[in-house]
Amino acid sequence: MSAQPLSSHTGFIDERAKGEYIRLSAVTFCVFFLNAHASMLAIIFTRHGLELPQIGLLLSLYGVPVVLFTFLTGSAAARFGSLGTARYGISLMMAGFLSLALTSWTFWPALVSRLAWGVGYGLMFSSLVTYAQSRLSNERFIYLFGIYSSMAPIGHALAPPWVEYLLTLGDDRLVFIIGTVPAGVAVALTYTLRPLAKPDRSGGLLSFGVAFERSRLLPMIAVMVAGCLFGFISSYMAPALHQKEVAVGWFFIATVVSMLSTRFLGMKHFEKLDPRLVVASGLTVMAGAYLTLAITQQAWIVALCGLFFGGGYSVVYPVLSAWISGSLPPSERAGPQAAFNAIFHIGLLWMPLPVTFVIACIGYDGAIACLGLLGFATALVLFVWKKAR
Numbered sequence: 143m144s145a146q147p148l149s150s151h152t153g154f155i156d157e158r159a160k161g162e163y164i165r166l167s168a169v170t171f172c173v174f175f176l177n178a179h180a181s182m183l184a185i186i187f188t189r190h191g192l193e194l195p196q197i198g199l200l201l202s203l204y205g206v207p208v209v210l211f212t213f214l215t216g217s218a219a220a221r222f223g224s225l226g227t228a229r230y231g232i233s234l235m236m237a238g239f240l241s242l243a244l245t246s247w248t249f250w251p252a253l254v255s256r257l258a259w260g261v262g263y264g265l266m267f268s269s270l271v272t273y274a275q276s277r278l279s280n281e282r283f284i285y286l287f288g289i290y291s292s293m294a295p296i297g298h299a300l301a302p303p304w305v306e307y308l309l310t311l312g313d314d315r316l317v318f319i320i321g322t323v324p325a326g327v328a329v330a331l332t333y334t335l336r337p338l339a340k341p342d343r344s345g346g347l348l349s350f351g352v353a354f355e356r357s358r359l360l361p362m363i364a365v366m367v368a369g370c371l372f373g374f375i376s377s378y379m380a381p382a383l384h385q386k387e388v389a390v391g392w393f394f395i396a397t398v399v400s401m402l403s404t405r406f407l408g409m410k411h412f413e414k415l416d417p418r419l420v421v422a423s424g425l426t427v428m429a430g431a432y433l434t435l436a437i438t439q440q441a442w443i444v445a446l447c448g449l450f451f452g453g454g455y456s457v458v459y460p461v462l463s464a465w466i467s468g469s470l471p472p473s474e475r476a477g478p479q480a481a482f483n484a485i486f487h488i489g490l491l492w493m494p495l496p497v498t499f500v501i502a503c504i505g506y507d508g509a510i511a512c513l514g515l516l517g518f519a520t521a522l523v524l525f526v527w528k529k530a531r
Contacts, residue, residue, distance in 0.1 A: 153282030162335050163277045163286070167293050169331045170270055172324035173232055174297030176239060177263065179321050180204075181298070181376070182305040183246075186314055190247045200252055204260040205491030211264025212484035216477030218265060219272065224338045228269035229329060234262025236325045243318035268483040275467065275479070276338050288409035288460040292402055299398045358478070360527055361465045362485050364421055367520045368458045369489025371428050371451075371513050377494040382506035383444065392441045396448030397455075404456040412457060417465045420457060422524035427454030429517030436511040459486075 154160045180201070187197045211231075218227040238259030245251035274290045275283075301321075308317045375397070380390045412420050431451035438444060467478040500509045 153279055153286045154277060155279050158336070159277040163274070163290065165331050165334055166270065166274055166277070167290055169232075169328040170274075170290065170293040171297050172328035172331075173235070173266060173270070174294040175301050176235060176297075176321055176325045178298040178301035179239065179305055179317065181302050182309070182317070185309070186246060186317065187252070189309075189314060192247075192249060192252075196249045200249070200256050202491075202494065203253065204256045205487065207257050207260035208264045208267075208491060209484050209487050211261050212268055212480055212487055213264075215265060215268040215480035215483075219269060219477075219480075220340055223340050224269045224272045224276075225332060225335055226337070228266050228273065229332045231262045231264070231266030231269060232325055232329050232332070235259050235266060236262070236322050236329070238262060239325070240318055240322045243315040246314070246318075264484075264487075267487075268479045271463065271483065272467075272479045273335070273338055275463075282410065282413065284413050284460055284464050285410040287464060288405040288456070291460050291463075292405040292456070295398055295401050358466055360418075360524065361421070361462045362482065364425065364520055364524060365459070365462045365482060365486045366489040367516060368425065368428070368455065368462070369486040369491075370493040371425075371432065371489075371517055372455055373490040373493040374497065374510070374513055376490075378497065378501065378506065378509070382510065385506055386439050386444070388439070388441045388444050392445045393435075393448040396445040397452035400449040400452030401456040404453045405460070408453075409457070409460065412461060417461050418524050418527060420461045421465070422521045424454040424458035424461070425517045425521040425524070427451070428458070429514045429521060432510050432514030432517065436507040436514065 152160070154163060183201065184197055187200060192200070215227060218230075222230065235258075238255045238257070238261075241255040241258070242252060245255045271291075275287060278286050305317055305321070308320065375394075379393060383390050383393060427450050431447040431454065434450075435444060435447040438447070463479070463482065466482045497509050497513075500512055504512075
């Protein structure tokens, strides 16, 4: 029996879609709980005797297959469907992660594990986003998608202290064995979801649909800048705060709390606003937080910067995602979302390399200020774009 349509105000395409949305949120939390184990890999690799340059390569080269296979997600979805592509991606992430229980003592085997993990992540990310959007109607789209996308930071907030506890038990292999279990639950849950119609395969291997049409180039640029600003947090924020002699929790906890509270309580108010102005405002807040952070040494001001940065970012990503593909039929969103998320991850994962040279020249605070100015410049373009078009 086909699912009965819900009244339009619910925000879902039909009655079954609400339950699928909830289960998909659980899938996403479980996957990102596994992925957040990466934040503790440097500690594990160090304990296993790897040298610092080797550890740096293991952490950074992961980004190469992530970006490449995110670009290929649209083509994979045309062959296997978005849900099937996500399932294969999660399975590869599990295989790469679990294999580290055997390979994390030696560079080359560990690199193979990390690359497999990266391939899986690249296939998984946009596929889950595409499926999540397909469950939503235009009513409350940004609000519900914002709630869904908050599963990632929740997973990233909870995993590190759990891994820290497991490391006290004396056998590092437990981290990889136990950490795989939630992802296994995620794979099982995907079989409870209805498959999404496959997109058109006429675009060839790299099928991006309308992603790079002129009207969508500006949000593509904006999401790469947002990725650059957010990427600094996962790469250099901790040593930057240590240099200020401020505990990292002041910024990180404030950021996560702000992201979650904004998405759960504030996103509903942005539904009918011009996405260009919403994104510009969010980037302005993020940039202002960075510029303030660059000149302060006070812990409470650092916490305020985390609150403002988290609030700005929590608005920018879901609004940009909806801007790119929210107006398209669900079956045609895979290609644009693949391109959108690949561009985001270029900023997120490849930003540390050029910023390394900036830090070497002008220090952590100078690099933070440069990123803040980049955010302000992008926001200014967004504010004036409509008049200049």
